[in-house]
Amino acid sequence: MPESRQPVDYVTADVGNPYQAAPVTAPPGAAQQQVDQEALLLAREGITIEARSQFRMALDRFLHHKVALAGLGVFVVFLLVSEIGQHLWHYKYSQILSASQFTGPSGPSLSHPLGTDTIGHDMFAQVLSATATSLQVAVIVAVLSTLLGTLIGALAGYYGKWADSALMRFTDLVLVVPAIALLLVLANGVNSFADSTLLLALVLAALFWTYLARLVRGTFLGLREREFVEAEWAIGASDRRIILRHLIPNAAGPIVVNATLTLGQVILVEAALSFLGLGVQPPHVSLGLLIAQGEGESSVFPWLFYAPAAVLVLVILCVNFIGDGLRDALDPTQRVRT
């Protein structure tokens, strides 16, 4: 039996402190009175405290991140304008101007805000369509590869041992598959534009997750050894809960940064593939394709290169700002920039 301890009279214990508000004397006992007292304390502070979820708090912090919000705004504008605008604009991206309207490539004018290209396409229509296509591919790839990479990296890093070996050897295998070869083989059976764009997105997603998987695995290997994970085991938490509620939020920084980098990278890789004839094919257009075509003529017809290039730079910039904001929002130790 434990020895008896000297009882201490806490109530009379003098903890008074002159620059704290006078103690609210609590009549001990009744639960109702306690509730009143708590309300009183809260009223004195002039605030009501309610438990907020992690998600709510992250959202609040994101909404206070002005640069990220601006980035998100511009990104959404690009997305909407390109998706809707290509149907409303009075030229279509594939439409070639008739000889009466077209007398050679012209610079920006009222009827063609971004000018026309060498064979008589309206550049504004082209850029609208290209932005839409590129964003579709990039977003699909970024989302899918992030999900896949996080999942595989998380499983490998959390379970370790043979799961780690098997998954990482598989990752190494995927890492050496060249996108060109895969596309060459798969492109044969595809005809329509929608199918070829989707195929491009899926192939890129199937190859892009490997970097993230390695990154997440490394992060998880470190996090797994932390005591808070052990504390979760001691409480009896399931592996799923530990991975989803604790480890992934703690690995959010690298994941989000990687996702935004992927988005930019995909647009560039898609440009390279399109240039080689394996991505988006004329008459369909993508930002990468337009930039590749316009690059050679940029000294003579600068608008052909700079218009799509400017859109690309802006989109990637926005995505990076959003990424910054997300990373800060998910990390409570970061002070919010206002």
Added chain:
Amino acid sequence: MTMTTTLLQVSDLSVSFSTREGQVRAVRNLNLGLEPGETVGIVGESGSGKSTVAQALLGLLPGNAKTTGSIRCKEQELLTLSDQAMSQIRGSTIAYIPQDPLSSLNPAFTVGWQIAEALWTRKRGISKDAANRRAVELLDLVGIPRASERASSYPHEFSGGMRQRVVIAIAMANDPEIMVADEPTTALDVTIQAQVLEALKAARDETHAALILITHDLGVVAGMADRIVVMYAGKPVETAAAGEVFYHSKMPYTLGLLGSLPRLDMDRQGPLRPIPGSPPSLLNMPAGCPFAPRCPLVQQRCLDLEPPLETVGIGHHAACHRSGELASIGTDLFQPTWSDTGEAALEQSLIAAATSTADSHPVNGEVAAEPGKNGAAAADGTVITVRDLVKHYPIRGGKLVRHQIGDAHAVCGVSFDIKEGETLGLVGESGCGKSTTARTVLQLLRASGGSVKYQGMELTEKSRSQLRPLRRQIQVVFQDPYASLDPRMPVGDVIAEPLRIHGLWDRQKGPQRVSELFRIVGLNPEHRNRFPHEFSGGQRQRVGIARALALDPKVIVLDEPVSALDVSIQAGIVNLLEELQDRLGLAYLFIAHDLSVIRHICDRVAVMYLGKIVEIGTKSEIYESPSHPYTQALLSAVPVPDPAVERERQRIVLKGDPPSAAAPPSGCRFRTRCWKAQAICAEEEPPLVERGQGHPVACHFAEKDRVIATAGAQ
């Protein structure tokens, strides 16, 4: 003591760092004189600026530091010296003994070479042979066995304590006049600490150097220092001869520190007396006395005007407006509270809340009913039964293909019981297997052999899903309050986690229960949306305790719950744990290396060495009649914060380091360091049995020896 003999005179030294957040005033108005051969202890908690003083003395401050005042060494001003000129003084006149011996030795060179290097960079023309010979001498002097052989070893081949002794040897290589030791024993076990302190004394005696000993451990300065400087919030708040500080302190902070320490040499004197609150941030400090928010004697003038360091006796200075009144009050100044104060109003409500609701919560009743079903073994009140527990770790190696080449025996046949409402202390040095034992009891690690029973139910054979309901009964609090809370989760959610996982969360009662848990551990429920990094270490540990309490457990395993905290904070946590035990009838398995804390809180104590329990008994049996040589050595090595006691004590200083758990010695595992060892010890392992001492001891030559004189009541 005239100015002419003063070796080092620090006058009005202030150091501030410019950071992005503003000016951090790390040291303010420090005055310190050092006479030849004198030892001055600088004592303070983390963040008190004591390490900055060391850096300033050695001219090692980083670039963003701004220094004012003066440091004169032998009539030479050091602050204005160029780095090159300062290099001449460092090592030859002032030597430095840093805290972390691992990073201060170069892993690429032998220790002998590194000591010799210190010699030939200062004494041009010393021959290589002479330098090497001197290096071996120095190693021998600081107590490295077989010094001539070990001089050609690399730092990684040395243990932490031996590395620290090598660093001391380097510091004394050029017969310095001043040695500055910054927390030289902080990361070390007590028996190793005793060795290093012996080495430090040997170095002091050999060089006749003055020593500035910077530490947070009042026990260490009690035994070593002639004079003591107590620092708080960057400022010296009291300086006096050691005896004056310990027996006639004139500063509430010092009194608070002394009162918050559990004593190894005293039986329990009631609850500890923590200092409420936590130290102030050194950033943008308010006017007034920095200790005022935590001080029980605070008055209006303390808030308006910071008290200067004034003479209050012969050689005794204190910075307190009310130092004159302190003599009559003594250590009763602080209240034995368990709450994390700061919100006085709230504290009143805590008491009411905790007492009225803790026992009547619905979750409580539901859980309490469960073990009754198979609670046959609970008749004698035993909740945890551990028998012959074994945990081996495989050691992998091999040249081409990695395979298992051996076993590390972390825990080797440990048996103990814990009864309801009882605290069993498990004490031992690092690597003795106490944390592994805790994790195996919790089934966080699976035992390699033996049994762990909770109320008669065998835990080691249960699957993870079978264990889940039992997890509600056995909970854990970890050592490091920084690592044991998910940094991305608000503390309210951290405390709610156990309820959610066990399906006890509902929208109405859940938040209520969380608020209640906040109050039970003495935290403000309004802070539930804050994240762990917004709390101090002590408050975080309270969050960890609240999480452990959420499921109304019967047993809590406390794995070094206070060792990462400053003493003034530690006392509050210890009191809270005791309070909870009394109120909720919890059983504790309390793991610690601090024998003073164990003596304060535990009912029974088991001493572990290299995976085995060597002695187990009630608190008074272990502390008043320790019978195993290892227990005696442990108790003897702990410094006591009392200069008179400390200077009279005879120390048993153990030789060497604990052997590796991968290759334990034959027979008695302690024999390699034991002064009683004989032939039989190597051949036959002494079982843990009663040998006429009144409690089980695992030693062939067990003999009571009252190592620590129990001091009288205060």
